[in-house]
Amino acid sequence: MYSINLPRENCMLFSKQMIHNIFILILLTGCSFAQYPADSLYADPNNSVLQKIFLYPIVKWQRLSYNETNLNCQFAPSCSNYGAQTIHTHGGIKGIFMASDRIIRCNPNAFESHQKMGGQFHKDGRLFDPIKYSHTIHSTKSPIVAAGLSMVIPGLGRVYAGRPIDGFYGFLLSAMAIRAGAISVKNKNVFAPLYVGMAITFYGGEMYGAYRTAKYYQK
Known part of the structure; x- marks a missing residue:
């Protein structure tokens, strides 16, 4: 079995290039x-x-x-x-x-x-x-329970409320954001506050979304 291990220098260059491109994009759009x-x-x-x-x-x-x-x-x-x-x-x-x-x-x-x-x-x-x-609905799903489930496992509350696909995407985005935040803190990355902020945003948004799904987004 073969594996590809990118040199640390290449990863750093890629990150710097990505940051540079984002900076240029902001400058251009700002004009x-x-x-x-x-x-x-x-x-x-x-x-x-x-x-x-x-x-x-x-x-x-x-x-x-x-x-x-x-x-x-x-x-x-x-x-x-x-x-x-x-x-x-x-x-x-x-x-x-x-x-x-x-x-x-x-x-x-x-x-x-x-x-x-x-x-x-x-x-x-x-x-x-x-x-x-x-949107008026007659649901047997509890918004509080939905929010609590997503607090334990992001996405689970949406699954409980009848939106499994939304739950999958909620779990995926939350997990990616939380992982990025944890790694950035561990590596003392200069962008750690940004990644942690994104993790909190998606985690909190997932709980709010589960609550809202159980309350509104059903038939």
Whole structure:
């Protein structure tokens, strides 16, 4: 059996190149004078520092996603607009959890799940999923139990609530983020706070998403 072991120097060069490319992308997108939906929310003087920090990547992302058709979102509002609105409306902590929940739900099974629960569609055909959801259901699933299960094992609460595919993606993203955070802390990586923040975001978002799934996203 053969294995490929990349030299440590090559891994470091790859990481530096990736960081360099991201930095260049931010500079290029920052030079755009076009206005995007998240811009006005970011410019609100009433935003807290935490809201500004969380909104900034969304502002930059929209400069890329709005100019690339392959990045069109299947939801309305799009994940970036949904995230910007939740952070602006509900504050940094709850808003970022709601945004990460939406990212988890934006998977290849979203259309089928949306149909099963009797969800509405936007006039352009996208899946209508507003921040304030008022879908009335008669469910035997407990939102508290769902959130508790996802606290123990990310994704399990969504499985309990009837969304196994969402649960799989929730587990996958949470596990990847937690692992990246743990490794970065162990290696004393300069980006450790960023990775740990992502881990907390997806873990918290998974618990929130499980709660919301049991409460709203069923038929």
